[in-house]
Amino acid sequence: MKIESITLHHLSMPLVTPFETSFGRETDRECILITIHSEGLVGYGECVASRDPGYNYETTGTAMHILKDFIAPLILGKDVKDASDFQGQVSGIRGHNLAKAGVEMALWDLLGKREGKSLRELLGGVREKVEVGVSIGIQESAHSLVRSAAGYVKQGYARVKIKIKPGRDIEDASAVRREFPNLRLQVDANSAYTLNDANTLSPLDKLNLLLIEQPLFEDDIWDHHKLQEQFKTPICLDESIVSPRHARYAIEMNACRTINIKAGRLGGLSQGVMVHDLCKEVLMPVWCGGMLETGVGRASNLALASLPNFILPADISASDRYYTQDITNERFVLNSDSTIDVPVGTGLGVTINEDALREFALAEVKV
Ligand code: OSB
Ligand code: MG
Secondary structure (H helix, E strand, C coil): CECCEEEEEEEEEEEEEEEEECCEEEEEEEEEEEEEEECCEEEEEEECCCCCCCCCCCCHHHHHHHHHHHHHHHHCCCECCCHHHHHHHCCCCCCCHHHHHHHHHHHHHHHHHHHCCEHHHHHCCCCCEEEECEEECCCCCHHHHHHHHHHHHHHCCCEEEEECECCECHHHHHHHHHHCCCCEEEEECCCCCCHHHHHHHHHHHHCCCCCEECCCCCCCHHHHHHHHHHCCCCEEECCCCCCHHHHHHHHHHCCCCEEEECHHHHCCHHHHHHHHHHHHHCCCCEEECCCCCCHHHHHHHHHHCCCCCECCCECCCCHHHCCCCCCECCCCCCCCCCEEECCCCCECCCCECHHHHHHHEEEEEEC
16 A cells, blocks of 8 residues: 555543543543545544653654654655554664554554455454443542442443552452442552552452552563462553563563553554464453543454453443544444444444544644
């Protein structure tokens, strides 16, 4: 596919409700919509970098820079055959996985549109709907957290994840567990603890949690191994796994029992599929994470999560959990069995609402 033009829309979209994690609080979510024109077709990709370098080192600012000044010049006017061809073309750029993944997503959208196939078909997905949960940010108090969880449970979410941080962990998780003794419940620390906190965290091991996500440093797979030895609850890695190689390290070190797969963090859907396959080989179940995506990234996540080894419920909630107005014309809704349908149209299977795109754009750069 000859890459004819690339347009970057730096977006800021108001969230329905603020999202607070151990690294910060967002009331509006920033991201970058990447539009690629090729041979009469238009492909869309979402770069899931945020405004601040809290989740990882990338930001919408660094991603705009890397996309405009390094990735675009490597592929503009060139022929890009597929995702693995693209990965080869950008292999000289160290890191910046969120930026690379956004472009790879747009290429998959183009490939699907050219071949008349959905992304799910292209990736080898086997499900028509994906079991999902909801990720709840840190609330004012344990009481308001329980109230928030109750609202989502009432809407039909059969799995709840709560964000934790030092001082807002055991009490919060226990309060939700007390109110919902049978709810599938898990926690996510976003790297807020060290191995010295193992004793503080140990009461979590008695709450019958599905998993404890990324408790320790993002670059520390070894200490997660040590922590997993002390916990019967599965440790799940998110931030630590930035490539299929890291997934192999974690598996070989017994650092976790499951991995949260995010195409963005791994540098592309192709890399997400590789981690999925690696884990499948060793019978390690995986699940699909989320980054508060717009309808574009949500469509991509649903296609990825339709692969067979995505066993645990995904962090892919309905559109109305995030945005009153999305940039896609399509909205994703929760089915009564706590699932969301995987798009069936060609490519990502979504279309862009140009008015919404203009409304939320902080900047538009054509390269
Ligand atoms: O750690 O999984 C995370 C959102 C932004 C950054 C990091 C994370 C998250 C979520 C949101 O948990 C999941 C979702 O998109 O619903
Ligand atoms: Mg996480």
